[in-house]
Amino acid sequence: MDLSTALPTLLGIAWLLPLASFTLIVLFGPRMGKHGLGAGYLATSAILFGAVCSWLALIFWFGHYGFKPAEHGAEAHAVAAAETEHGETEHAAAEAATAEHAEQSAGHDESPRAYTNDLYTLGQFGSLKITISYYIDALTVGMFAMVTLIGTCIHFYALGYMHDELHDVTDHEVTLADGQHLHRRGRFHRFFQYMSLFCFSMLGLVYAGNIAMVFVFWELVGICSYFLIGFYIERKSASNAANKAFIVNRIGDFGMIVGLMALWGSLGTFAFGDVKNADGQIERGIFSQVRDPANGHALTVPDGMVRAAAFDAVEEIAFKHPARLAPGAAASEIESRIPTWREQRYGYWLLVIAGVGIFCGCVGKSAQFPLHVWLPDAMEGPTPVSALVHSATMVAAGVYLVGRFFPAFAPEVLLVIAYTGGITLFLAATIAITATDIKRVLAYSTVSQLGYMMLALGVGGWAAGLFHLLTHAFFKSLLFMCSGSVIHATHTNEMPKMGGLLKKMPYTGYTMLVGCLAIIGAGVPFVFGFSGYYSKDAIVAQALSFSQSNPLHGSIFFYTAVGGAAITAFYMFRLWYMTFAGEPRDHHIYEHAHESPKVMYRPLIVLAVFAALVGCTVPDWVPLVGGLGVQNLLEQARPAGETGAGVLLAGLAYPNEHASHSHDIHVPATLYAFSTALGGFLLATVFYGVRWLNPADVKQQFLPIYRFLIGKWFFDELYDFLFVRPCYFIAFLIASLDRRVIDGFIDNTARWTRKLASIDDLIDRYFVDGLVNLAAAWIYSLGTSLRGLQTGKLRQYVMLIVIGTVALFVLINFASAR
Amino acid sequence: MEPVGISHFMAVGAIMFVCGVVSMATKRNALGVLMGVELVLNGANVNFVALSSKFLTTAPGRSLGLDGQFIALFVIVLAAAEAAVALAITLNFYNNHSTVDVDRADELKG
Numbered sequence: 048m049d050l051s052t053a054l055p056t057l058l059g060i061a062w063l064l065p066l067a068s069f070t071l072i073v074l075f076g077p078r079m080g081k082h083g084l085g086a087g088y089l090a091t092s093a094i095l096f097g098a099v100c101s102w103l104a105l106i107f108w109f110g111h112y113g114f115k116p117a118e119h120g121a122e123a124h125a126v127a128a129a130e131t132e133h134g135e136t137e138h139a140a141a142e143a144a145t146a147e148h149a150e151q152s153a154g155h156d157e158s159p160r161a162y163t164n165d166l167y168t169l170g171q172f173g174s175l176k177i178t179i180s181y182y183i184d185a186l187t188v189g190m191f192a193m194v195t196l197i198g199t200c201i202h203f204y205a206l207g208y209m210h211d212e213l214h215d216v217t218d219h220e221v222t223l224a225d226g227q228h229l230h231r232r233g234r235f236h237r238f239f240q241y242m243s244l245f246c247f248s249m250l251g252l253v254y255a256g257n258i259a260m261v262f263v264f265w266e267l268v269g270i271c272s273y274f275l276i277g278f279y280i281e282r283k284s285a286s287n288a289a290n291k292a293f294i295v296n297r298i299g300d301f302g303m304i305v306g307l308m309a310l311w312g313s314l315g316t317f318a319f320g321d322v323k324n325a326d327g328q329i330e331r332g333i334f335s336q337v338r339d340p341a342n343g344h345a346l347t348v349p350d351g352m353v354r355a356a357a358f359d360a361v362e363e364i365a366f367k368h369p370a371r372l373a374p375g376a377a378a379s380e381i382e383s384r385i386p387t388w389r390e391q392r393y394g395y396w397l398l399v400i401a402g403v404g405i406f407c408g409c410v411g412k413s414a415q416f417p418l419h420v421w422l423p424d425a426m427e428g429p430t431p432v433s434a435l436v437h438s439a440t441m442v443a444a445g446v447y448l449v450g451r452f453f454p455a456f457a458p459e460v461l462l463v464i465a466y467t468g469g470i471t472l473f474l475a476a477t478i479a480i481t482a483t484d485i486k487r488v489l490a491y492s493t494v495s496q497l498g499y500m501m502l503a504l505g506v507g508g509w510a511a512g513l514f515h516l517l518t519h520a521f522f523k524s525l526l527f528m529c530s531g532s533v534i535h536a537t538h539t540n541e542m543p544k545m546g547g548l549l550k551k552m553p554y555t556g557y558t559m560l561v562g563c564l565a566i567i568g569a570g571v572p573f574v575f576g577f578s579g580y581y582s583k584d585a586i587v588a589q590a591l592s593f594s595q596s597n598p599l600h601g602s603i604f605f606y607t608a609v610g611g612a613a614i615t616a617f618y619m620f621r622l623w624y625m626t627f628a629g630e631p632r633d634h635h636i637y638e639h640a641h642e643s644p645k646v647m648y649r650p651l652i653v654l655a656v657f658a659a660l661v662g663c664t665v666p667d668w669v670p671l672v673g674g675l676g677v678q679n680l681l682e683q684a685r686p687a688g689e690t691g692a693g694v695l696l697a698g699l700a701y702p703n704e705h706a707s708h709s710h711d712i713h714v715p716a717t718l719y720a721f722s723t724a725l726g727g728f729l730l731a732t733v734f735y736g737v738r739w740l741n742p743a744d745v746k747q748q749f750l751p752i753y754r755f756l757i758g759k760w761f762f763d764e765l766y767d768f769l770f771v772r773p774c775y776f777i778a779f780l781i782a783s784l785d786r787r788v789i790d791g792f793i794d795n796t797a798r799w800t801r802k803l804a805s806i807d808d809l810i811d812r813y814f815v816d817g818l819v820n821l822a823a824a825w826i827y828s829l830g831t832s833l834r835g836l837q838t839g840k841l842r843q844y845v846m847l848i849v850i851g852t853v854a855l856f857v858l859i860n861f862a863s864a865r
Numbered sequence: 866m867e868p869v870g871i872s873h874f875m876a877v878g879a880i881m882f883v884c885g886v887v888s889m890a891t892k893r894n895a896l897g898v899l900m901g902v903e904l905v906l907n908g909a910n911v912n913f914v915a916l917s918s919k920f921l922t923t924a925p926g927r928s929l930g931l932d933g934q935f936i937a938l939f940v941i942v943l944a945a946a947e948a949a950v951a952l953a954i955t956l957n958f959y960n961n962h963s964t965v966d967v968d969r970a971d972e973l974k975g
Contacts, residue, residue: 839971841898845890 299411306404344688413445430531465505578662616727
């Protein structure tokens, strides 16, 4: 089968299977097996088959393109391999493909290998076309493989973790008004229903071939996140956290809508890649408009944006052109002026706004600096949700979108992204140092690692950022699932109550150790390392490479990245030591702790293997699988063209990411990253491992800083003061306006209406009723007077008849006589 | 001496009619009243038959055919039905009141 049909089909099946599972569970969930147990199996098998399809697609991809990145100029076909559904368009398509191919081999040939086409047109409103389409390149395939694999592991894990929901549940965290704890039915099927919906939405987000479809699925994952955070909806904290996540995400999405408007308003398309329409013409997508292949994929402000920005001049020409009556004269005049306007930087701001707008959405979804507050609270959801939605996949969707949209980001936008990522990275890492809730430590760690990814993308490390996204997904979901296993065993989230659990739960303990080693980037420098070693190195190397061309910004990013590595190592091992090492702090909890069931720890082992190995690249000299690795896979999807230099910020220059692989950057970066991580690890060991220093003493010494960190930099309080309180205040004002003015008006109206009605009532009662009653009285008295005639005497009646008849005859006689 | 003509028949019919009416108006016994009714009806029948008889009309071609006779037959049938119903009512009345005095039957008075 041709790759251009095989990939969309396989990934499409993987995408739609969870939707089928969701639909079935919605309809028949509670009736599936005992207490809805079948719903869990259904959802798990759906994602399992999805994983099989996705990995098949990955194998097909490797089988077709090999493991190594494309050599420049080697095979530059398969660009926008638009499928031809109708026989008659096939010929035209082949022609177009040849033409494109010729153009590429003549000029630049680094176009990414991507397949894109419309599957279904939902609607066309003027030039606004809303379609379901796909855009599949190596990144898509890699994301599918990652999401479905982790999704499968987590579904299996959840079968064990959620078993409490199989029977009636007494929620000890909810006290009702009568002092009783809440007693409710189990919601096993509902959990898997939302998990299936989430998998469908997440895969749809990755599958999507246009930004509008991305946005739809973006919102769908958001609502799934809302449902799943609020799974224990009766708990006040859970419903608050769900609302917070949803509202904070709306703020980001508002920016995204602005970005979408800027893009569509000026470019007239939502599609990423070039799509052949029904007439056989190629509609240019966003990427090829922003990075024209004819121009060597250099960042160019598209004609549409130039025209939109120079609207004054366009209007002038359109209405006052001397040869206005000649058709197309004004249009060609405008067309000829566009290069001049582009020189004058018309439209560049629009490009920046579009980029920053799209990034705003990513800030919300990926919990970046101003909007990071929702993610730690989202830990109210069940732990499998935290592992799948809030660490591995959904929050990474923001990073994914930045990566997907990378070609359309101007250097200034990238700088914004880098700063956001850097701030987030540092801020979240410091908070994680003092947090004691095991899941919150991991949540802040997630925020911090997402900051790493954004930083990497922002300094031009496209592959580095997405590489870290993929490796992080594995080790962070592993860490979350381990923490879930610990919570499952101890029934508490508080690390100060744990300790020494390694003996009780060896599988969990050792797999979590692997996760910790992976996240801090442990390894033997230049020889081998856990997955985080490679991805973090790539980021630090790119930051170093960036700082060489931009000393001012770059050094900030470089030191943040390196410092972040140290803090990460510190808090991760603090977590591990506090949980698994040392003496048990709470004997009651320790006695009752137990290893989790097999269905829970086996996925941990699978993920631990991936977390350890997914970063490695098989050396080239190995036969058959030489070059197999995530990095090489991502290189195959690298957007064409250089990031280039800043236009608005002179002096901002982005180095090529390949430069970071050079020896004099790579070696010091590795050493920096490794030594700082080692430092953090040793510090944690000194404090929490061998306990040479007492953390409590240090806490006393740095009390203000400690307070600042334990208060989470007081962001919640700040937002409370800045936004929530004013909001309440305005709401209060509006409420009193409502109560006084509007309610008063309505009350008065009601009073007057009542008065009017009482007058009307009088009229009704005395005038209308009076007339009717009068008529009735007359008829009554008439009847009464007539009843005397009815005597009941038969003979009298006969007499009357006779007399009447005779009288009638006499009358007629007299009348006819005249 | 005048031959028997239409007016003689009509005189008989009129006498029967008046007898019947007087009987209805004066009898207190319900059976007497019923007899009066029969007389009235048959008085009318005599008129019908006489007026349509082809032997009694003087002007040829102005005969009514058998119309009068048929109407008389209808009246007889009707009278029989009416008498049956009336006798049933009377019998019921007698069962309830132990009398057939029509002056006592004044329950429907106004």
